[in-house]
Amino acid sequence: MEVKDKPPLHALPEGSICCTKKCYQLVVKEASNTQRGDWKNDGKPETPHITSIKLLLDWWLEHPKYKIFCGKGNNGVKKITVCKELAQDMRSLTTSVNHTGVTWQSVLRP
Numbered sequence: 001m002e003v004k005d006k007p008p009l010h011a012l013p014e015g016s017i018c019c020t021k022k023c024y025q026l027v028v029k030e031a032s033n034t035q036r037g038d039w040k041n042d043g044k045p046e047t048p049h050i051t052s053i054k055l056l057l058d059w060w061l062e063h064p065k066y067k068i069f070c071g072k073g074n075n076g077v078k079k080i081t082v083c084k085e086l087a088q089d090m091r092s093l094t095t096s097v098n099h100t101g102v103t104w105q106s107v108l109r110p
Contacts, residue, residue: 042095
């Protein structure tokens with residue numbers, strides 16, 4: 001029987017200990033996950049006070065927008081269209097680039 005060569009494992013972050021392969025995979029995934037951002041600190045350098053959470057709350061509190069999203073008196077506008085507009089605002093006003101209409105629709109599902 002031959003033992004096949006396996007690819008080397010990625011190094012664990014400083015101070016991490018794993019006792020199983022599943023635990024190892026979770027730790028490595030958490031350490032390499034750089035796409036996940038903070039909604040409170042994703043403002044652009046020129047406008048640090050405009051963040052994703054602020055835009056979402058302002059949008060939610062602005063009277064007709066959430067009402068249109070919920071489907072009352074929206075003149076046939078689909079939810080995904082409203083979510084795409086919100087995502088476009090997020091991408092243009094903050095450093096977050098991962099927001100899409102589909103992700104916002106799952107976040108805002110009433």
